[in-house]
Amino acid sequence: MSRFTPETIERVREAADIVEVVSAHTDLRRQGERFTGLCPFHEERTPSFSVKPAEGFYYCFGCEAGGDTIRFVQEKEGLSFPDAVEALAERYGVEVERETEDPKAEEARRRRGRLGDALQRAATFYANYLWDSDKALKARRYLLEERGLGEEVLRAFGVGFAPSAWDTIYKRGQISGFSVDELLAAGLIQRSQKSPGGHYDRFRARITFPVRDHRGRVVGFGARGMGTDAKPKYLNSPENEVYRKSRTLYGIDRARGPIARGSRAVVVEGYTDVLALHQAGIEEAVAVMGTAITPEQLKLLGGYAEEVVLALDADRAGREAMLRAQRVAGSGRLRLLVAAMPAGEDPADMLRSEAGASRLRELIADAIDLAAFHVRAILDDADLSTPAGRDRALDEAAPVLVAMGETITRQEMVREVGDRLDAAPELVAARMRAGGRRGRPESEPAAAPVATAPAPSRPRREPTQEERREAMMLALCLDAPEAAGPYLERLGDDHFSSPVLRAAFERIRERPGDPLEGLGEADSALINAISRLRAVEHEPPTRENLEFRWMLLEHDRLGRALRHGSALEPAELVAMQKERGRLSDAISSAEQRFGGAVPGPTAT
């Protein structure tokens, strides 16, 4: 995908109302020129999150999250940089322009757009057919009466019906200007085995569920056959340029907002389950497409949610897949929970009755930790009557316990395992050390962060005096890039003792007016550092202050050079010492002028 033009990103930043965007996630209160509120990125009771609308920045003094509106949307809605820019551009009516891109990439993007158009047109056609055609009567009856779904939710999700003819989309698609190749690539038609050169519609006489990406673009279909002889019962789009089953979650486009608001997602198995849950007001529901949940899907959900409730049949999801999911989740902050569905019932069934609906809500609310659920399932299945059976159960449970990370839940489960298997805690611990290795599939690197707990919030080191001065200088440069121009020229990498500040400096020197421009996903550390600098309380960026700050940095630089300067020529050493002495004097007299208001250098 080609990059946006700098002007586009600039216009998006200017047009987007950061207070409005942030307010969807936390209540903000005006305090002078800034707004404050509870941080939407970490748990807190007292507000340490602040937004400066004039500058278009947010920053949290608690967890140090910070950035501009684009960054906020990226973080809070789990979008990539380009997606966040596009989402904001759409919302605030900014026209997007792109740098001329290499022809191949442009062609690929154009083609994905074409395939998306073909899929969207097909979806619209199927949806109209469901509601307008007599031939879709049976399908309507099935959805409305048998499944108890309302017209409103069916229309909202664009559910449709594909006619039984062999060539509806094949013909209509071409009339709409799509080539046979494009229709094939979109997975809407397929080649005929019987008559070479012939093609026919992939979906016929089936209820169609358009599958969309998180931005609402149709990428494929799930299609349910009518009648008992329909084979297969569900036919899906083939994997292709726009559709990847493992990266897609049915309903994510509509569930995204509710998931982000409640920090929780509910994952079910079927299309109609998603519809039924949304209809029942559980709008954070999405479905996996007939497979176990994948790392990509968890990552997608991790962009919005802190908790993922799997309302799946635990056996069908498969233990290996659950373990894998646990590992993926274990390395992030996502918590996986299981709502144990009663055997033979799916959420859509349960929602048919009032009692079932409240039971489902309870199951979701009472969902238990996935790993704990898994360990209990192992214990339930184990032959506890013999030592060998208990040993096998311990072998099986150990890697799951390891994958849980160092949590209280794990500690409780270790105790439970010990009790039920009649095993000493030391034995459980020893087996966990062994099982953690034995139980790991070959393909996983041995050092995978399986056994590590979710990273504890690292204790923050107090910045050194040198770092504080460096930050102050950069804060002034950010505040008044023009006045600071000459100083940005004079400053060098060696004026910054902190690698983070050095990187920020390089960036600010490169683009003094807009250091965040063009920074993307990979630059979060830099974005945070610069946002933090923007939040630093500092003196006004007068020439005098800039000069003073410059002297402090130069003074510190010389100090460092002298400390590590064993390789210096004696004459050079003397010159540096002299210069440093001169600076010390100049700094003291400046401090006297300021009346000691500015932190000066201490003798080093």
Ligand SMILES: [Zn+2]
């Ligand atoms: Zn925070």
